[in-house]
Amino acid sequence: MLGRKLWRTAKVYKVQFISMILLIALGISVFVGFNAEWVTIGADTESFFRDCGFADYRIIDEDGISSADVGKIRDLEGVAGVSRFLSVNADVGGSDDQLALTVTESEHTSGFVLTEGEKYDRWDPEGFWLMDKYAELNGIKPGDKLTVAFKDMEFTGTVRGLIESAEYLICVRDESQVMPDFNTYGYVYASPAMLRQVIGKQIRKEEPDIDDDIMSVAVKQACDEIFCQVNVNSSTDKEKIQAAVDKALGRSLLILTKDENVSYKESRGEMNEGKTMGAVLPVLFLAIAILTMITTMNRITISEKTQIGTLKALGFRDRRIIRHYTSYAVIISLIGSVLGMILGYLLCRMVMSQNGMMGTYFVMPDWTIHVPVWIWAIVLVIILLTIFVGYLSVKDLLRGTAAETLRPYTPRHIHRLLLEGTALWRRMRFGIKWNLRDIFRHKSRSAMSFIGTFGCMLMLVASFGMNQTMNNFLDTFYDGTAAYSSKVFMSSDAKNKDAVKLADELDGDYSASVSAKVGDKTVSVDVYNITHDMYRFIDKDSNIISLPEEGALICKRLARDFDAKPGDVVTVEPYGTDESYDILISGINGSLTESISMKEEYAESLGLTDSEAYRINSVYTMTGKDQIGTSSKITSVQSKQDIIDSFDSFMKIFYFFIIVLIVASILLCLIVLYNLGIMSYMERYREMATLKVLGFRNKAIGHLLISQNLWIAVAGTLLGIPAGTWALNFLMDMLAGEYEMETMVGPLSILSATALNLGVAVIVGWMISRKNRRINMVEALKGTE
Amino acid sequence: MKIVQFKDVTRTYVTGDHTQDALVHVDLEIEGGKFVVILGPSGAGKSTFLNLLGGLDNPTGGTIIVDGTDISTLSSDELADYRAAKVGFVFQSYNLIPTLTVLENVSLVEEIAPDHMSAQELLAEVGLDDHAHQFPHELSGGEQQRVSICRALAKNPSILLCDEPTGALDSETGVVVLKLLLKMAKEYGKTIIIVTHNQNIARMADVVIHIRSGKVTSVDEQLHPLSAEEVDW
Incomplete structure (x- = not known):
């Protein structure tokens, strides 16, 4: 029963x-x-x-790594796997697409997972293993022929299998591309046997009469030069592995940890x-x-x-x-x-x-x-x-x-409020007194209504603020600092004078990025020649500034990490050299990358432009992407719009979370206020019936009911603004520290959040106040108090 | 002068398949300034009569005219205005607002009654001026009912409607409250209609109306009503 x-x-x-x-x-x-x-x-x-x-580590030597070097690395203590690794952007025959042509000598290091087709065979001279998503979007199936070209080497073979590789978990052309475009860019693994065969053909083309024995040595030598990277599986920490490699090979090489790999870094970041x-x-x-x-x-x-x-x-x-x-x-x-x-x-x-x-x-x-x-x-x-x-x-x-x-x-008896007895209290209408006393009489209900509106406002302010911060960030970096229309990426074949010449032809500016060590950290030392205002810099408050004549700008994150202030000197050691340079810090800037930026003149005064590591790799110009011709000196040309579009795709994920948060916050506020409003209505039913009997109109009683909800909502809203701003600062610091974003909670964000929060309170109040029309005075006043 | 006229008034409640006639073809007239008692057993339709007269409920059929106004055709807001100006209620369970003080409970009608009286003066008259700033729960039952009477009178209505006003009080306090109610009504020239099943109260009335099974069975005028002191409580 x-x-x-x-x-x-x-x-x-x-x-x-x-x-x-x-x-x-x-x-x-x-x-x-x-x-x-x-x-x-x-x-x-x-x-x-x-x-x-x-791979846990990527050991890089631009001059190439020999198989003998690989042997020495393999013998090091704590090394579980080693493989020479090649990854270059190669053009796909018959299309404008590019694939990251990849060769790994050992499939156990920097290998892949097969999703369809034949297993990997490192001895197959015609075997390709292609990224499944690219294959699907381009209608390529196992058994199909594929040709890719890198420089003047052409790799032709058969797609043996479709794969996915963790090295390309985030498959982007270069670091300027934020979101992948699987339709035009993917990756393909070729077997080391195919690489040797292509190199052999190349040598045979140049020297048709070469002896087979000499050919074998020549191929080996060419491989030693083309493989500039060794990937290593090891749980040993970086300092130890760096020391051990330097000692074993007798030279200091750039070693990148997996934290510096885009796939690993971004996935951990997410x-x-x-x-x-x-x-x-x-x-x-x-x-x-x-x-x-x-x-x-x-x-x-x-x-x-x-x-x-x-x-x-x-x-x-x-x-x-x-x-x-x-x-x-x-x-x-x-x-x-x-x-x-x-x-x-x-x-x-x-x-x-x-x-x-x-x-x-x-x-x-x-x-x-x-x-x-x-x-x-x-x-x-x-x-x-x-x-x-x-x-x-x-x-x-x-x-x-x-x-x-x-x-x-019987509800708790009411106690006098501190306000009572004051002139203000005496001037108040009865409805205000009634509501104020009711708020304090039903403290838990009132507190929950407050927490509901406060929490909702906090989340709305944080959500709208995040959106505004992100938009402001995009405006600052892509409209503020990047004044160019196209960015040209120079190939490794290009000499510095080629880049300067191209910049001259395109009426553009150029920059060189030198990868260098500061302490145990890898930083990018960026040297700019800005004569056409194609690239600008911002200070830590997002104001546009110029590069200093003397000294360099250090980005906010590095300044924080190195505790560097203007006037300090930072010593950088470019990788692949035994040089070091003392750089005077003249200011702190906001930057997308962990970098130190300086004028070319200052770099010249330091002697950095004479370093082997100094290579001009980017040219910025107003010339459209389509008007820039292809050449072996150019790796790729990216329009500013490409970057913005790519970021827009990335932003979709971000906006999804923002929308989920906003919708969920509104729903939460709606349910909390409606629930507590109904509770308040039920608990005051008898009092409202009394008012009705006395002659108060439905509208007047409705106003009384709404106003209590509204006061609490206004209090929650007002206090929710600073709390939301604090939460936003905290979140942006944690979420997007690497982007050095300036948190923004502008009037529009606050107005939108306030309108939504109070809008919910008004709607709920209106829904509940309409109920008082149905108060049955006769029924309500029966019985005893 | 007839202040209340019920013409062929019927009130039927329908609950699912079940219908209940609370008042059946009631025709009745009440003179202004009289003390009227409505008597009848439980479920006879007394409270329904009072609720219809007070504008808390609408008749299913017939016409109710109060002070020249047909209240059976009024809208919800017009009925609210009617209640605010013409009638004052005194309930068995007082129905004071617990979150308002005694003075605030009485003076809250100042916001709706166009011709209201002074709350302070009324409270002084019933001897509660010292309790003006206390909350209802700090008063005894008799005191709370006196506040309720003050609130009903504060609107300066033509008619006071009382539903078992002494029902929740001990007999001694009940008599005090009743005496006060009659005194105030007389002093301010109000028509007072009390619904009760207490025969003793009827002995004090100018008119006694008997209701049974939703019908008025008799209307008796008493030429010599007793005073509260003369009634054997």
Whole structure:
């Protein structure tokens, strides 16, 4: 019989029940969705890195690395795998596409995962293993012929298999491209046998009568020159491996850790961003949902006091009554949690899947969603907490005798407010006094309404602010600093004088990037020749500045890492040389990369332009991309629009999270305010009926009801603005520290957030105030107080 | 002068398939300035009569004219204005606003009643001026009902409608409250209509109306009503 009562009571409180289920579901879904995302990124990429033998270190020597060197590295302590590795952008025959032509001498280091076709065979002189996504978009299947050309070498073979490689988890042409374009750029693995065959053909072309023995030596020598990189699997730390390699090879080589590889760095970055996001806003979300749910649960139990008393008077044991009322909490928390887990999973799936948003960024074979044990544990705690609150509420009511429990619940008596007795108080209309006292009489309800609107405002300000910050960042860097239309990437064949000549022809500016060591950190020393205002610089407050005549600008992150101030001197050691240069820091700038920037004249005064490491690699011009001819001196030309478009794709993922946060915040605020508003309406039903009997019109009573909600919403909104700004600063610092973004919460962000937050409060107030038309004065005033 | 006229008034409640006639073809007239008691057993339709007269409920059929106005055709807002200007209610359970002080409870009608009286003066008259800044829960039941009477009178209505005004009080306090109610009504020239099942109160009335099963069974005028002191409580 109590079972029937259970469902019928649930029907009576359907608004509260549904809102509690939705609150739990919403809180858990956002929490699970955001946290499962980063856990999934971490787990799926980690297994992909492991399956591919992703290299821990990349040892680079522009002069080439011999097989003898490889042997020495292999013998080092702690080295688990070694492979000479070649990755160059090669043109695809019959199209404008490019593929990263890759050769790894050992498939166990920097290898790949086969998704279709034949296994990798390093001795197959005609075997290609092609990126599956590129193949799919270009209609290429295993067995098809493929030709790619790099410089004057042509690689022709048959696609043996389709693959995915962790080295190209993020498959971009170069560092200026933010988002992959799988239709025009991918990667292909050629066997070392094919590389040797192509080199052999090349030699034979130049010297047709070469002897086979000499040919073998010549091919080996050419391979030693073409392989400029050795990839290493080792868990030894960088300092040790650097020292060991330097000692073994007798020269100092540039060693890059996996943290400096775009695929590894960006995937870890995405994971850490998700972790930070998941640790702040969704937790706040969950907290608001739980607190509101607890308040509602408690109120419902209290309003059932007489019925609890009746059951007790009838002879039901306390334990049975507790079980009956606790089962409401069990049902609510279970349905809410299951719903929340499903929604959270789907939310995560929208991002983390082959066809989801992250699928446009990452290429990996396994997209299994991982919901870790600790998330299940938190959900379990929420269920238990809800049940415990339900239990405590009933237990509290059952404490006295049956007669005591039978008496209707009387809310806490009102106490005088500090404001009372003042002239201001005396001038207030009764409605204001009524509402003010009611707020303090029902503190928990009022506090929850405040927390709901405050939390929503915080999240809205942070979300709108993030959006504005990102847009401002794009404007600053792509409209402010990049004044050029096209950026030309010079090839390794190009001499510095070729780049200068090209810049002259295109009326452009140029820059050289020297990779150098400062302490144990790798930085880019960028030398600029700016005569056509194609490239500009910004200070730490995003104002446009010029490069100093004397000294260099250091980016904010490096300045922080090295504790460098204007006037300090930083010593840089270009890789591949035994030189060092003392650079005077003249100012701090905002930069996309970890760099030190200087004028060419200053670099000349230091002697840096004479260094072997100094190579002009970029030319900036207003000439359109299509008007710049191709040549062996040019690797690629990128228009500014390409970069912006590529960033726009990247931004879609970002905007998705912003929209999810905004929508979820509004929903949360809506449910919290509606739930508490209904509660307030029910608790003041009798008072409103009295007012109605006295002759107050529905509209006047409605205003009274709305105004309390609005005051609380205004307070929540006002305090939510600074809290949201603080949260934004914290998040941007954690999320996008590498971009040196200036957080922006402008009037538009605040106005939008305020309009939404107060809009929700007004709509909810209006919905509830309309209910007072249905107040039955006769019914409401029956019975005793 | 007839202040209240019920013409063929019917009130039927429909709940699912079940219909209940609370008032059936009631025709009734009440003179202004009289003390009227409506008597009848539980479920007879007394409270329905009072609710219809007070504009808390609408009749299913018939016409109710109060002070020349047909209130059965008024809109929701017009009924609110009617309640604000013409009638004052005194309930068995006082229905004071718990978050307002005694003075605020009485003076809140100043915001709606165009011809309201001074809350301070009324409270002084019922001897509660010392309690003006206390909250209802700080008063006894009798004191709370006195506040309720003040609030009803503060609107300066033509009619005071009382639904078992002494029902929640002990007999001694009930008599005090009743005496006060009659004194105030007489002093301010109000028509007072009390719904009760207490026969003793009926002995004090100018007119006693008996209702049974939704019908008016008798209307008795008492030429010599007793005073509260003369009634054997």
